[in-house]
Structure formats: C-alpha cells, structure tokens
Amino acid sequence: MIRLKIGNTHSVLSPFLKGWILPVGLLLLLLFHLLGFIPMQAALRGFCFDLYQMLIPRERVSGPAIIVDIDEASLKQFGQWPWPRSRLAELIERVGEANPAAIGIDIIMPEPDRVSPCSVGTLIPGIREGLLEELCSLPSNDERLAQVLQRYPTVLGVAGIDERHPFSLVATPVQIRGEDPLPSVRRYQGALTSIDMLQNAVAGHSILSADIERGVVRRVPMVAAVGNQMLPSLSLEMLRLAIGAPVFSVTADNNGVIGVGVGELDIPTQADGSIWVHYSEHDPARFVSATRVLEGDFDPSLFERKLVLIGFTGLGLVDFPSTALGERVPGVEIHAQVLETVFDASTLLRPQWAPLVEGGLMLILGITVIYLLPRLRMWFQLPLVVLLVCLLAAAGLVLYSRYQVLIDIASPYLLFAVLYVALLADAMMRGEGKIEGLEEDLREQREAALRIQGEMEAAKRFQMSIVPDPGQVFRAEPRLDLAAMMEPAKMVGGDLYDCFMLDANRVFFIIGDVCGKGVHAALFMVISKTLCKSIALRSDPDIELGELVSQANREIARDNPELLFVTAFIGILDLRSGELIYVNAGHEPPLLVAPGCRVGTLIHSSGPPIAIMDDYRYETFHHRLSTDEFLCIFTDGITEAADLDQALFGRDRLERVVESLGEEQDSSGLMQKVEQEVRSFMGDADPADDLTIMVIRWHGVG
Amino acid sequence: MNIDGEELESGVLKINLSGRMDIEGVQQIEARFGELTGGEHSGVIVDMAEVPYMSSIGIRSLLINAKAVSRRGGKYVVLNPQPDVKSVLEISGIDKIMDVCMDYGLALGKVSQ
Numbered sequence: 001m002i003r004l005k006i007g008n009t010h011s012v013l014s015p016f017l018k019g020w021i022l023p024v025g026l027l028l029l030l031l032f033h034l035l036g037f038i039p040m041q042a043a044l045r046g047f048c049f050d051l052y053q054m055l056i057p058r059e060r061v062s063g064p065a066i067i068v069d070i071d072e073a074s075l076k077q078f079g080q081w082p083w084p085r086s087r088l089a090e091l092i093e094r095v096g097e098a099n100p101a102a103i104g105i106d107i108i109m110p111e112p113d114r115v116s117p118c119s120v121g122t123l124i125p126g127i128r129e130g131l132l133e134e135l136c137s138l139p140s141n142d143e144r145l146a147q148v149l150q151r152y153p154t155v156l157g158v159a160g161i162d163e164r165h166p167f168s169l170v171a172t173p174v175q176i177r178g179e180d181p182l183p184s185v186r187r188y189q190g191a192l193t194s195i196d197m198l199q200n201a202v203a204g205h206s207i208l209s210a211d212i213e214r215g216v217v218r219r220v221p222m223v224a225a226v227g228n229q230m231l232p233s234l235s236l237e238m239l240r241l242a243i244g245a246p247v248f249s250v251t252a253d254n255n256g257v258i259g260v261g262v263g264e265l266d267i268p269t270q271a272d273g274s275i276w277v278h279y280s281e282h283d284p285a286r287f288v289s290a291t292r293v294l295e296g297d298f299d300p301s302l303f304e305r306k307l308v309l310i311g312f313t314g315l316g317l318v319d320f321p322s323t324a325l326g327e328r329v330p331g332v333e334i335h336a337q338v339l340e341t342v343f344d345a346s347t348l349l350r351p352q353w354a355p356l357v358e359g360g361l362m363l364i365l366g367i368t369v370i371y372l373l374p375r376l377r378m379w380f381q382l383p384l385v386v387l388l389v390c391l392l393a394a395a396g397l398v399l400y401s402r403y404q405v406l407i408d409i410a411s412p413y414l415l416f417a418v419l420y421v422a423l424l425a426d427a428m429m430r431g432e433g434k435i436e437g438l439e440e441d442l443r444e445q446r447e448a449a450l451r452i453q454g455e456m457e458a459a460k461r462f463q464m465s466i467v468p469d470p471g472q473v474f475r476a477e478p479r480l481d482l483a484a485m486m487e488p489a490k491m492v493g494g495d496l497y498d499c500f501m502l503d504a505n506r507v508f509f510i511i512g513d514v515c516g517k518g519v520h521a522a523l524f525m526v527i528s529k530t531l532c533k534s535i536a537l538r539s540d541p542d543i544e545l546g547e548l549v550s551q552a553n554r555e556i557a558r559d560n561p562e563l564l565f566v567t568a569f570i571g572i573l574d575l576r577s578g579e580l581i582y583v584n585a586g587h588e589p590p591l592l593v594a595p596g597c598r599v600g601t602l603i604h605s606s607g608p609p610i611a612i613m614d615d616y617r618y619e620t621f622h623h624r625l626s627t628d629e630f631l632c633i634f635t636d637g638i639t640e641a642a643d644l645d646q647a648l649f650g651r652d653r654l655e656r657v658v659e660s661l662g663e664e665q666d667s668s669g670l671m672q673k674v675e676q677e678v679r680s681f682m683g684d685a686d687p688a689d690d691l692t693i694m695v696i697r698w699h700g701v702g
Numbered sequence: 703m704n705i706d707g708e709e710l711e712s713g714v715l716k717i718n719l720s721g722r723m724d725i726e727g728v729q730q731i732e733a734r735f736g737e738l739t740g741g742e743h744s745g746v747i748v749d750m751a752e753v754p755y756m757s758s759i760g761i762r763s764l765l766i767n768a769k770a771v772s773r774r775g776g777k778y779v780v781l782n783p784q785p786d787v788k789s790v791l792e793i794s795g796i797d798k799i800m801d802v803c804m805d806y807g808l809a810l811g812k813v814s815q
Contacts, residue, residue: 563762563766586793588793607799609795
C-alpha cells in the first residue's frame with residue numbers, strides 16, 4: 001500500500017543524527033580552520049574585513065600627517081622627474097623651515113644625481129678646463145641635499161627585495177623585548193637603498209615595502225627585516241623622530257610579535273609585525289602640492305609639529321594600490337593613514353584568539369544546521385537562518401567599530417552555506433530516491449494488478465464455462481424450451497444456475513445466489529453448484545427432492561467457517577406430464593407467466609438458504625405446468641437492479657414486463673426482453689449485483 | 703450504518719441498528735455487532751426499526767450473530783423490521799429459523815424465558 005503524506009509541513013531536511021559524515025566533516029573543517037588550511041579563506045577574510053571598512057570607514061579625527069605631493073602640476077612647473085637633488089633639497093628645506101615634527105621621504109635615491117654641476121660640466125664638449133674645475137669645485141646636488149637632510153628630522157627609506165643584492169644599510173637601533181621577533185617578521189634578502197651620502201645624512205631609517213594582496217594593501221608592516229637587520233616602517237620611524245626617542249622597540253613572545261613602540265607609544269601588531277590599515281576615505285586635505293611649497297605659497301603653520309611626508313602622485317611615477325575601501329590612492333597616502341590611525345589610537349587588531357572565536361562560531365552554526373534546522377518546521381527555518389546571519393554580521397561589525405577588533409564572520413558564513421547546501425542536496429537526493437521508490441512501487445502494483453486482472457479473467461472464463469449452455473444441453477429435447485443467462489456484476493460472481501437431464505424424462509435445474517459478491521462468493525458458488533449436481537446425479541432416482549436438497553445442504557454447510565450461504569430455487573420437471581417438484585431455499589419466488597393471464601408466483605418457501613442450518617429438512621412443493629406457462633426464475637440482481645438515482649427495478653416492474661408477453665414468444669425471447677428492460681432501466685449505473693435469469697416452458701408431449 | 707447496545711434488565715441486551723444494511727453498511731457495523739453479541743447476555747434483541755433495506759449480506763450478519771448467541775444458549779430476537787426487510791426475511795426463509803417479533807413486549811418475553 002502506498003501512503004503518501006501530503007501537506008507535510010515539517011522540514012524537508014532530514015536530521016543527520018544517524019549519519020556521521022556531516023559531523024565529521026564539520027570537525028575537519030574546524031580543524032582546517034584553526035590550522036589555516038582552508039583554501040581561499042584568507043581572501044574571504046580579507047573581503048570580510050574590507051566590507052567592515054566599507055560599511056563603517058574610519059573617521060579622520062586629527063590630521064597629524066601632511067603630504068607634500070610631487071604631483072602633475074609640480075612636474076609641469078619644474079620639469080619631469082628626476083628633479084635635480086638641489087630642487088628636492090630646496091623643497092625639504094622649505095618644509096624644514098616650518099618646523100615639522102618629522103619629514104618622511106617616500107623616495108629612494110640609489111644613484112648619484114646626474115645633473116650635479118660637475119657631472120653636467122663633463123658632458124659639455126670642449127668645455128674650458130678652468131670652468132670644469134670651477135664647476136666641480138661646487139658642492140654636488142647630492143651634497144647639497146645631504147646638508148639639508150642633516151639639518152632637519154628626516155627619514156629615508158629602503159625597499160626590501162627578495163634577491164641577494166649588495167647593499168649597505170644604515171639602521172636605527174632596535175630594542176627587543178621578550179623573544180626574538182626576527183623569525184616572525186617579514187624578511188627580505190636584500191634592499192634597494194639610497195646612496196650612502198644621503199643615508200648617513202638622515203636621522204631616521206625605515207623600510208618602505210608593503211605586500212600587496214591582489215592590488216589591495218590591507219596590511220602594512222610596522223617592522224620588517226633586511227637580512228638580520230630589523231627596520232621600522234616609515235611611519236614608525238617618523239613617530240620616533242617626532243617623540244625624540246633614541247631607539248624603537250619590538251615586543252614579541254613565542255607566537256610572534258605583539259607590538260612595536262617608540263618611547264611611551266605602544267602599537268599592537270599582528271604576529272608578523274604588521275597592522276591592518278584602518279582606512280578612512282581619500283581626503284585631498286592631506287595633500288599640499290610641491291609647487292606651492294617651492295613657490296612659498298603656503299601657511300608655515302601647515303607643517304608646524306606635523307608629520308610631513310614627501311612623495312609622488314604624478315602619473316607614471318608610482319603605482320596606485322587599492323585601499324580596503326576600494327579607492328586607488330598613491331602609496332604615500334597609505335603612510336599618512338597609518339600615522340593617523342596610530343595618532344587617533346584606532347589601529348585595527350586581529351587578536352591571536354580570533355581563530356578560536358571564529359571556530360566557536362563555526363561550531364555553533366554547524367550544529368544549528370546539522371541538528372536544529374532539520375527538526376524545525378519549514379516556516380520557522382528561514383527566519384532563524386536570517387536571524388543568525390544578522391546576529392553574526394552585527395557582532396562582527398560591533399567588534400570592528402567599537403573595539404577595533406577584526407573577527408572574520410565570512411568563514412562561519414561559508415561553512416554555514418556549505419552545510420546548508422549539503423543538507424538541501426541530501427534532502428533532494430533522498431526525495432528523488434523516495435520518488436523513484438514510489439514509482440517502482442506503483443509499477444509493481446500495476447504489474448500485480450494486471451496479473452490479478454489476468455487471473456480474474458481466467459477465473460471468469462472458468463466460471464462461465466461451468467454453467468451450461470441450455471441450447472446445447474437440450475438440443476434434442478423438443479418437449480422443453482429452456483433459456484438461461486448469467487452476468488456477474490464483477491469479474492466473477494456469486495450467482496449460479498445449472499440444468500441437465502436427470503434421466504430420459506426428467507430435467508433438473510437450479511438457480512442460486514450466494515450472499516455477497518466477488519471471489520469468495522464465486523468459490524462458494526462453484527462448490528454449491530458442483531455438490532448439488534453431484535448429489536442429484538448419484539442419488540436414488542426416487543428420492544424426494546427435499547431430501548436431496550437437505551443432503552446437499554448438509555454437505556455444503558459442513559465446511560463453511562465463513563458462514564456464507566446460498567439461496568436457491570431447485571426444481572425437477574417431468575417432461576412427460578409437466579409435473580414440477582421444487583424446493584425454494586430462501587430464494588426469490590419465481591414467476592409463472594402465461595399469455596393473457598395474470599402473473600402468478602410459486603410462493604412456497606421450503607426453508608432458509610442452503611448452508612445455514614446443516615440439519616434442516618427442506619420441504620418439497622408441487623406444481624403442474626401447462627404448456628403455455630413460462631416459469632421465470634431470477635436472482636435479486638434483477639429486482640434490485642438500481643438506476644443512477646438508486647431507484648430499484650423491483651418485482652412489480654418485472655411482473656409488468658413479463659405480463660406483456662406476446663403469443664409467439666419463446667423462453668429465450670422472454671429472457672432477453674427482461675434483460676433489455678433491466679439494462680435500459682439501469683442506464684449508465686454500474687450493476688450492483690449479478691444478473692441471472694432462467695426461463696422454462698414445457699411444450700407438452702405432442 | 704450505526705449500531706449501539708442498550709442494557710435492559712435481567713441480562714438482556716437491545717441492539718439498535720440504523721441505516722442500509724448492504725455490503726458497505728455491514729462492513730461498518732460487523733465488528734461492533736460481534737463484540738456486542740459476544741458478551742454474556744442471556745438474551746439479545748436486535749431492533750431493526752431504523753433499517754430501510756437489507757441485502758443477503760445483512761442476512762448473513764444477522765445469522766452469524768444469532769449463531770454466536772445460540773451457541774452459548776442465549777436467545778436472539780429480531781424486532782420490528784420494516785416491511786421490505788420483513789419480506790426479505792420471509793422470502794429467504796430466515797423467519798423460520800430466527801424469531802421475528804413486531805412487538806417489543808413479545809420480544810422481551812421471548813428472550814427473558
């Protein structure tokens with residue numbers, strides 16, 4: 001039996017309590033997360049942190065940093081880069097005179113200036129020897145720049161490179177607190193430095209490199225190493241000069257760098273000594289054009305006690321990396337932003353415990369998906385999922401904006417999505433399997449039904465074959481006109497009839513109706529008919545009919561645990577005299593019809609239906625048929641034939657039909673007329689019961 | 703079909719049937735009918751006043767329960783069948799083996815003997 005649950009409002013997801021794949025998968029994912037093995041997770045995390053910053057960018061509170069910008073306008077005014085170092089010296093001097101806290105120069109000058117007076121002089125063909133000497137006695141541009149650099153708190157930077165490259169490095173002393181940070185920090189094999197003359201002139205030495213992740217600068221090192229030498233970043237070194245501290249410090253433990261500092265200032269960092277840059281939006285107020293500085297067109301208070309960065313924005317000179325906010329800014333602005341965050345104490349930190357918190361969130365979400373969601377009703381699932389997603393997002397954002405702590409919520413989201421999709425896919429596959437199962441069941445049932453149908457048709461053929469064709473049986477008997485028909489309502493029926501010659505002159509006939517319908521009635525019909533015929537044929541020819549029926553009744557009733565019974569009209573007609581003896585065992589009284597006469601009835605009842613009481617003695621009755629009388633025996637399938645309105649054909653209607661019988665009619669004609677009338681009365685209604693009719697007429701001896 | 707049992711005095715059970723007693727009707731009541739007649743009552747009256755139609759399967763149902771009652775020595779009476787049902791009982795000869803009463807007092811008298 002197929003039971004389809006329709007309108008099931010429970011989740012389509014099935015609980016995984018029994019399965020172990022998902023919980024194990026969850027634990028593996030957690031482990032991978034803690035070990036940092038999940039592919040693409042870093043990119044996802046970067047995107048998550050970018051998103052925080054895009055939603056709530058840092059506000060620029062104080063403006064400690066000013067950028068002197070060698071921009072397009074400056075290049076137009078003073079010629080293409082490289083400028084003579086004397087020009088750069090002039091620019092730095094102008095700034096230096098305004099008393100800045102520190103000047104950071106985001107420019108590397110690895111070769112001597114080629115437009116120093118001496119160098120230029122040697123390029124002039126046929127130059128007067130004295131003039132050349134005079135030119136070469138002038139200070140070179142590099143010397144001039146070095147003098148200026150020496151006069152003010154300036155910082156130069158080097159670029160770390162990942163190849164061995166001869167370099168000479170002048171560095172700031174570093175004070176190490178705790179463990180050795182060297183293994184943790186970003187380490188370059190070589191460095192591109194400015195010429196020694198300039199390096200020796202400045203007070204601050206820094207490293208300018210920052211790694212760019214797919215065009216986005218998210219983290220910048222506050223400390224990095226070239227070989228074994230640790231260098232502070234440009235911003236840290238500028239802060240050191242501003243504070244006036246002799247050294248910068250790096251604090252580390254076994255897990256790596258904890259922070260860097262100068263003087264009283266401590267800046268927490270990631271384990272590799274970098275910080276996540278907390279970006280505010282690009283702000284032109286940070287910039288002042290080098291042209292204006294060189295032309296003296298600025299307010300000196302602009303640089304007073306400020307951290308001044310000198311760098312390029314001129315096109316073609318520098319790359320414009322992206323910030324986390326998706327803006328493309330010159331690299332020098334990133335230095336300015338770092339200085340602002342340090343100054344405003346709004347540096348971002350991703351604490352060492354962050355992966356544990358993220359792992360915890362993943363565990364909670366994972367358990368929710370695996371164990372809770374499948375047990376919830378469908379309409380409750382979606383709000384819960386939305387709520388969890390919102391809570392997580394809100395928590396991440398609050399931690400970022402309030403506490404400047406970076407917790408990655410994208411990884412838990414990803415896990416959540418992966419598990420949810422896995423669950424849905426599982427549910428779908430199960431559903432498909434179920435549908436396939438149902439289709440299979442249906443096909444099997446169809447096949448079974450067809451098989452049963454076939455069996456039933458065979459049973460019907462068998463049943464119809466054991467009731468005789470009167471035309472064949474009495475072919476050679478002119479004294480008798482007997483017609484009979486039987487039409488089961490279902491495939492097989494519980495009605496029966498039989499008729500045969502008992503001897504040369506006597507006809508035995510029976511019509512019966514087993515209670516109920518269908519297969520059990522049909523089986524009982526076969527037993528009853530067979531036993532009756534057998535007993536009739538083997539009994540003493542002189543036995544009284546009632547006694548014969550009583551014997552049959554005993555035999556049939558003997559094995560009848562289901563308490564089925566059969567009503568029967570049984571008769572023997574003597575063809576010599578028209579003498580009819582009959583037994584009516586609970587059957588509809590048959591009609592007696594003669595043309596022009598009122599319909600009569602063989603009213604006598606011999607007793608209850610056969611198989612009810614095994615010791616019942618059935619009474620025998622007599623009637624003498626005249627040659628123009630028809631004996632019409634039928635089952636209640638005729639009288640109780642119903643039309644579509646459940647109205648019954650009824651005995652009265654049957655009597656009217658047989659009454660209108662014509663002179664010339666024979667048994668078969670009368671039977672067909674009754675059948676036709678019944679069928680037209682029923683119309684399109686399905687027959688509720690088997691239809692059986694037998695009509696007998698005695699033609700007399702002559 | 704509906705069926706309910708009504709305890710009368712002195713161990714007599716009156717079973718009230720209502721509805722058409724055809725194949726579907728009998729299916730609805732036969733389990734309950736069997737339970738009621740399977741009790742220890744010395745007499746059972748089956749009130750058929752509310753049964754407008756009875757087919758041969760209904761006869762079988764009446765007979766099965768009559769046998770169950772008589773097997774333990776109890777009395778079984780059919781009370782007040784409607785004319786159509788009464789004629790079915792007569793035609794089938796059931797009235798010869800089962801008491802059919804048209805009067806309540808008479809029926810009560812028969813089962814209380």
